[in-house]
Amino acid sequence: MNERKGHAERLICCYHGWNYDTDGKLMGVPVPEGCCDGFDRADFNLARAPRVGEYRGFVFASLSAHGASFEDHIGPMKGNIDDLVDRAPDGALALDAGMHRYVFSGNWKLQVENVLDSYHVPFGHASTVNKAGVQFARREGDRKGAEVIETGKQQTASTWKDRKSFTVGNGHGWTSNTTLDDSKRSSAAFDEYKRALAAKVGADRAAEILKPRLHNSLIYPNMSIMGLNIHVRVIKPLAVDRTEVTIYPIRLLGAPESMNSGNIRLLNVTHSAASFVQTDDLESFVRTQKGLHSQQTDWVDISRGLGAEEPDRELNATRGLATHEMVVRAQYRAWVGYMREAA
Amino acid sequence: MATAADIDAAPFERFLILEASLLDTRRFREWMGLFAEDGTYWVPALPDQEDPFGQASLFYDDRDLMKTRIDRLEHPRIHVQTPPSRTAHLVGNAIVEEADEAKGEYLVGSTFIMVEYRDDQQRVFAGHQRHRLRRDGASFLIVQKRVDLINCDSAFEAMAVPI
Numbered sequence: 001m002n003e004r005k006g007h008a009e010r011l012i013c014c015y016h017g018w019n020y021d022t023d024g025k026l027m028g029v030p031v032p033e034g035c036c037d038g039f040d041r042a043d044f045n046l047a048r049a050p051r052v053g054e055y056r057g058f059v060f061a062s063l064s065a066h067g068a069s070f071e072d073h074i075g076p077m078k079g080n081i082d083d084l085v086d087r088a089p090d091g092a093l094a095l096d097a098g099m100h101r102y103v104f105s106g107n108w109k110l111q112v113e114n115v116l117d118s119y120h121v122p123f124g125h126a127s128t129v130n131k132a133g134v135q136f137a138r139r140e141g142d143r144k145g146a147e148v149i150e151t152g153k154q155q156t157a158s159t160w161k162d163r164k165s166f167t168v169g170n171g172h173g174w175t176s177n178t179t180l181d182d183s184k185r186s187s188a189a190f191d192e193y194k195r196a197l198a199a200k201v202g203a204d205r206a207a208e209i210l211k212p213r214l215h216n217s218l219i220y221p222n223m224s225i226m227g228l229n230i231h232v233r234v235i236k237p238l239a240v241d242r243t244e245v246t247i248y249p250i251r252l253l254g255a256p257e258s259m260n261s262g263n264i265r266l267l268n269v270t271h272s273a274a275s276f277v278q279t280d281d282l283e284s285f286v287r288t289q290k291g292l293h294s295q296q297t298d299w300v301d302i303s304r305g306l307g308a309e310e311p312d313r314e315l316n317a318t319r320g321l322a323t324h325e326m327v328v329r330a331q332y333r334a335w336v337g338y339m340r341e342a343a
Numbered sequence: 344m345a346t347a348a349d350i351d352a353a354p355f356e357r358f359l360i361l362e363a364s365l366l367d368t369r370r371f372r373e374w375m376g377l378f379a380e381d382g383t384y385w386v387p388a389l390p391d392q393e394d395p396f397g398q399a400s401l402f403y404d405d406r407d408l409m410k411t412r413i414d415r416l417e418h419p420r421i422h423v424q425t426p427p428s429r430t431a432h433l434v435g436n437a438i439v440e441e442a443d444e445a446k447g448e449y450l451v452g453s454t455f456i457m458v459e460y461r462d463d464q465q466r467v468f469a470g471h472q473r474h475r476l477r478r479d480g481a482s483f484l485i486v487q488k489r490v491d492l493i494n495c496d497s498a499f500e501a502m503a504v505p506i
């Protein structure tokens with residue numbers, strides 16, 4: 001298909017005019033009298049994704065007929081999807097606010113590692129932090145952003161160092177909330193949103209939903225959900241050293257439009273191809289790829305926090321510090337497993 | 344009252360050329376100074392995008408965000424500008440599309456090409472831009488600069504400098 005969006009009753013091949021129903025069924029072949037005996041249209045339907053699963057409106061597809069079941073693969077991350085969708089007073093999201101698309105000359109795993117990496121922030125994003133070590137505000141209703149660098153010390157803020165990360169197998173993981181003060185979070189739009197949510201689900205449940213638990217969640221291998229300025233990211237490898245990323249702003253259905261548009265505007269600032277945050281990550285990915293290409297260094301160390309992981313029985317997960325690299329090791333463990341299966 | 348078509352575009356085009364030269368010489372603070380206090384800089388991510396509120400945009404900066412952007416552009420550790428971009432703008436085909444002489448407000452359309460070179464790579468941005476201008480003494484203030492890139496909905500490598 002050549003268009004990003006639109007409506008059509010039939011998909012018609014531009015070359016010889018074979019045309020298909022929207023479910024991929026071959027409906028018409030021009031000059032059918034030329035077809036040989038035994039030609040059966042049913043043999044020439046469009047390819048199907050062998051396995052498709054859906055959870056709360058998110059559709060996941062696998063191009064492989066084999067592998068873990070949808071439930072086994074996505075199951076441990078359902079709570080993270082719930083955490084996002086439950087924030088909508090109407091219990092549903094709309095991903096209809098356009099998208100940010102960026103590409104970089106680097107391997108897809110660089111972006112995947114990055115979404116859960118809390119070690120890089122004071123360095124990779126130094127240019128977004130003011131002299132007091134504080135980043136610009138990133139959520140509706142916040143007066144200032146997270147403290148990233150300890151004031152006057154030029155080192156990672158202790159509140160940041162205390163953040164946790166979690167793994168649950170399959171390469172998935174998430175990082176816990178930032179240390180923003182939610183009791184001070186307030187604006188006309190945010191207060192109206194809180195009222196709308198409480199009206200739908202009750203005050204207690206609304207308070208529970210709004211408790212900031214998650215920063216970034218990674219649904220391995222190629223999707224992330226960000227809780228800070230909410231969006232969904234899909235990571236697509238184009239070549240071994242070329243990756244395209246699509247970022248979808250989220251509208252919480254039932255939330256005031258001013259709150260949703262505030263989020264859309266913030267996402268321009270943090271994650272457009274011209275944003276303050278994402279661009280320095282992209283530069284880091286490109287430089288890393290160049291460095292790896294040299295092959296003169298035979299190490300990539302991801303051992304931070306090795307042995308310091310501990311079970312989190314309440315969350316049924318393994319817990320580590322977010323500045324450690326437990327999540328990266330979990331990703332490579334899953335990746336090596338897939339590569340072995342494929343070999 | 345003179346219609347927009349009667350108005351000589353030359354003074355407006357001179358202003359656009361001045362604006363482009365401030366960007367090309369990285370005088371970003373002076374560039375910001377061309378904007379009215381309520382001025383905005385908008386680069387849509389969709390052709391014919393109706394507004395910057397309901398859809399993602401590449402840039403949509405008010406003066407506050409412009410200042411944060413420029414603080415960052417001047418930060419010694421902005422990796423995506425190490426080394427910095429060099430740009431060359433060409434601005435032309437200026438035409439006054441709307442005019443309200445009584446208020447001193449004008450909408451000026453023009454075509455631009457910006458070539459950017461950085462870190463051994465050169466790329467081209469091109470499109471149509473519209474400046475909503477307010478007369479300010481002998482010059483103008485920008486109320487809104489809207490830049491419609493011809494490839495606004497494509498996937499971009501990182502961008503750092505305003506177009």
